[in-house]
Structures are given as C-alpha cells and as structure tokens.
Amino acid sequence: MSDLVLVQRRDDVAEVVLNRPDKRNAFNWSMMQALDAAITQAGNMSGVRAVILRGEGRGFSAGIDVMAFDEIVDAFGADWRRNMFPVTAAFQNIVTKFERCPHPVICLMHTYALGLALELALACDFRIVSEGTIIGLPETRLGIVPDVGGTTRLTRLVGPGRAKEFIITGKNIPLDAAERWGLVNYIVPKGGLMDKANELVAEIRLAAPLAVTYAKHVINGVSEVERGLQMEAWAQAQLMGSEDFEQGAQSMITKQTPQWKGK
C-alpha cells in the first residue's frame, strides 16, 4: 500500500493517517486511492470498535491538491473537465466509504481542515478539533463548489441557512459556532485530540458492536445524501472548465486576490 495514507492497528482501534505533510496533506489522486484502500482495509478489520482518522504534520489537511491535475488526466483522460461526472463520482465514492464504514469513524482535526479535508470530516461519525483549528469550505473563493459531499453533508448537519452563509461566502466557520451546531463534537486544547478520542472509544466499547453499526447506518439513512451528491456533481461540471476556476486555483497557490470574470 502507498505510504500517502497509513493504516495502523492498536488493539481494537484502527488509525487511518494522512501522510503527505510536505504538501499539508493536500489530496492528489494517488492519495485519494490510498485513502480508498485504507478505509476499505480498516472497515474490513474484525474486532475493531472504532476508526480514528488524523493527519500527520502541521495540520489535518489543506484539501484538494489544486496543482495535481496531471494525475487526473492520467486517470480520467485529457478531456476530464468536459466530462466531470466520473471524476466527481470517484472522489465522492471514496469519501462516502467513511460514512458507510461499519465501525464508527472519529476524525481528529488540528490547525486546518479546509475544502476536501472538511468534506472528508463531514463523512465521519464524530469530529474532534483542537483549539485554533481553521475549518471551512473555501471552494467558491476558487470558483468552484464543494462537490465531494460537503455541500450536502454540511447542509444536513447545520441546516440550509447556516450552510448557505459559509458555502456561498467560503469564509471559515468559527469553532464555537461549529460546536454549538453539532458540526464538531468537541473542541480540545492543542495536543489533546488523541486523549479525547480514546475517551470516546472507551464509551463506544460499552455499546454492543452490532447495535453500533446498525445505529450508524440508520442515522445516516434518515436523510437522503444521494440526490445532494448528484446535484453537487452537476454544479461542478458547469464550473470546472470556467476561467474563474483557472484564476482561483492559481491565486490560491500564489496567494494573490483573484480577479473574477463571471465566466
């Protein structure tokens, strides 16, 4: 397996570790495939009571790797922007595997969890953040929309009024509000993520494993995610070929203010 995402087992806990710290755990396609293999492996482990997802290095993750489109060309063909559906579906399917994992998945976020990173966290069952972590879905500031479940799952969690404010503007979500709204379960002091996760796992152990799996699936099934994912894919198919997205992605890397053209 690729070392871009590691799977480590300790007793009845499987840890999935994002491991591309030099690029702030930004997700290129190789890393997405490694993530797919990792959650599949963790999900298939018997006797596991929880999966912990975390990021190695300075922060949890800076989201999609906006510079790694050569890999997308290799995987989906040179015309991928004109035929976005298979690309979006592939990313969505991998992230949805965290939601469908039979074990509860606890996401630990430190320093930053932006874009695809927060979308991934939203597909987990529990989210614990350390104080000062920057969380948000800044996609509209790049000229696109959160299309890997973020638009759908943030709306499901916090309601359309709050989701619109943060998705339309792309601004960061204040942690205290996120905790009040149930978007994050706990805010802990820096360095305290694993202790809190272990505490939560100890509580999960008190419940019967089969009942935990079924409870998770029932709660996920209460709201229909599938239609939202299709709508996200439709929106992104309109935006990915736009001049604004070219501009937005370049501006993110060069840390310039983009000049939007509306086309």
Ligand code: COA
């Ligand atoms: N895509 C591609 N590369 C990225 C990246 C991303 N999303 N985020 C960071 N990187 C790269 C940088 O280009 C840099 O590469 P280099 O060392 O080859 O120059 C390296 O990771 C370190 O980034 P840097 O910005 O110097 O790190 P930092 O610790 O000062 O800041 C962040 C970290 C996450 C705050 C900052 O990188 C950032 O804002 N990234 C963009 C986040 C974002 O908007 N993501 C959502 C996209 S929808």
